[in-house]
């Protein structure tokens with residue numbers, strides 16, 4: 738859920754490294770995941786994340802457009818992370834794949 742405008746943009750513009758969204762691997766800030774994990778993201782989701790990321794960098798900070806793109810980016814990012822977790826066999830929430838009385 739998008740609750741607050743981040744206010745700080747350090748995480749987006751500095752050339753620091755940060756941890757992969759799925760594991761502890763240190764990666765460049767502009768990347769969401771390390772290579773092996775990123776390759777588990779479906780191509781369509783990769784494109785969406787790339788597209789929003791690029792839009793984010795073109796949008797004026799603190800503009801309405803920036804906030805909207807940022808919210809969309811967070812959703813796309815979460816979806817990508819979820820795809821990877823599923824690929825890895827993790828089920829963070831209740832397992833939906835067991836219909837009872839089938």
Ligand SMILES: [Zn+2]
Nearest residue numbers: 757760771774
């Ligand atoms: Zn990783």
